[in-house]
Amino acid sequence: MDKNDLMNLLKSRNWYQSIGIDENTYIEGRRQSRERLALMDWPKDFKGKSVLDIGCNLGYFCLEAKERNAGRVIGIDYRQSYLKAAESISQYKNLEIEYLNIDLYQNDFLQLPKFDYVFVFSVLHRARNVKNAIKRVGGKTKHCLIFEGLISSKQPNDLYLETGNKKRHHNFVSIPNICLLEQLLKNEGAFKKVNMVNKSLPTKNDINPRFIVKAYK
Numbered sequence: 001m002d003k004n005d006l007m008n009l010l011k012s013r014n015w016y017q018s019i020g021i022d023e024n025t026y027i028e029g030r031r032q033s034r035e036r037l038a039l040m041d042w043p044k045d046f047k048g049k050s051v052l053d054i055g056c057n058l059g060y061f062c063l064e065a066k067e068r069n070a071g072r073v074i075g076i077d078y079r080q081s082y083l084k085a086a087e088s089i090s091q092y093k094n095l096e097i098e099y100l101n102i103d104l105y106q107n108d109f110l111q112l113p114k115f116d117y118v119f120v121f122s123v124l125h126r127a128r129n130v131k132n133a134i135k136r137v138g139g140k141t142k143h144c145l146i147f148e149g150l151i152s153s154k155q156p157n158d159l160y161l162e163t164g165n166k167k168r169h170h171n172f173v174s175i176p177n178i179c180l181l182e183q184l185l186k187n188e189g190a191f192k193k194v195n196m197v198n199k200s201l202p203t204k205n206d207i208n209p210r211f212i213v214k215a216y217k
Contacts, residue, residue, distance in 0.1 A: 001091065003021065003022075006021060006092050007025070007027075009088060010085065011027070014029065014030060015027070015029040015030070015058055015082075015085070016057050016058070016082075017029045017057045017058040017060045018031065018032055018034065018060070019033060019058050019059075020034075021089070021092065029058070030203065031201070031203065033060040033061075035201055036121075036148065036200055036201055037060075037061070037064060039197070040146060040198070041198070041212075041214070042068070042146075043068065044068065045068055045069050046065055046071070047069060048069065048070070048071040049117055049143070050070070050073070050113075050115040050116045050117070050142075051066075051070045051071075051073045051074070051116070051117045051118075051119065052076070052112065052119070052140060053065075053119040053121075054076055054118065054120050054123055054137065055076070055077055055122070055123040056075025056076060056083075056099065057077060057086070058086050059075050059086030061121065062074075062075040062086070062099075063090060063093065063095060065117070065119075066097055067095070073096075074097070074098045074099075074100060074112070074115070075097060075098070075099045075100070076100050076109070076112075077099070077101070078102070078103040083100075087099050104127075104133060104136060105128075105133070105136075109136060109140075112140055114139075114141065114142045115140060115141065116143045116144070117141075117143060117144050117145075118140055118144075118145045118146070119145075120137055120145065120146070120148070120149070121146075121147075121149070122148060122210070123149065124147070124150075124174070124176075125149055125174060126173075126174075127174050129174075130174045131184060131188050134184045134185060134188045135188040135189060137189060138185070138188060138189025138190050138191060139189075141189070141217060142217060143217055144215070145185070145189070145215040145216075146212070146214055147181075147185075147214070148200050148210060148211070148212045148213075149211070150175045151175065151176065151177060151178055151210070151211045152175045152176060153177070153209060178196065181194075182194045185213075189215065191216060191217060193215070194213060194214070194215045194216075195213065195214045196212075197211075197212040198211070199211055199212070200212050
């Protein structure tokens with residue numbers, strides 16, 4: 001796929017991620033990818049470490065990890081249209097990234113190996129069972145989980161899970177407060193240390209804030 005074909009593909013819809021094609025071309029999506037990344041305190045060099053991006057979308061964070069010398073990089077998503085676009089972008093950039101049609105909540109996910117770094121960005125609030133989702137993610141993490149997502153601002157000093165209907169995009173929302181998230185990461189994900197990194201950028205429809213958290217084995 002040449003640049004014109006890739007541009008036509010990326011301009012064909014309003015994608016979730018913003019993404020750069022080259023130094024001079026940046027396609028704006030519904031979320032500001034570069035600005036989010038700047039808040040995440042990533043390693044400058046992944047030094048050959050493996051990376052799994054759960055809910056990879058267009059693969060922006062897979063590409064960034066690979067450009068920072070990550071080893072094996074896999075992005076998974078349940079939407080074929082996103083995976084097709086992500087593959088086209090990585091091929092255009094000549095970066096070796098694997099994109100797989102796998103859902104976090106299906107059995108195929110359990111067949112994946114463990115990864116040094118696991119990314120979970122704006123995914124957890126879709127979970128019908130937050131405890132099981134974190135257990136699955138923890139089981140695939142060897143070193144560090146980097147989480148970005150909605151955090152409930154209610155009852156900040158107690159364990160709290162906010163659930164309800166969301167009219168846009170998803171019918172079910174599970175939003176833990178930071179106390180519950182930390183407990184679940186340690187108890188279900190088997191992480192030893194959990195650090196709050198930063199507030200992330202909101203979307204225009206967010207009622208709850210988004211935070212960035214790192215959890216270590």
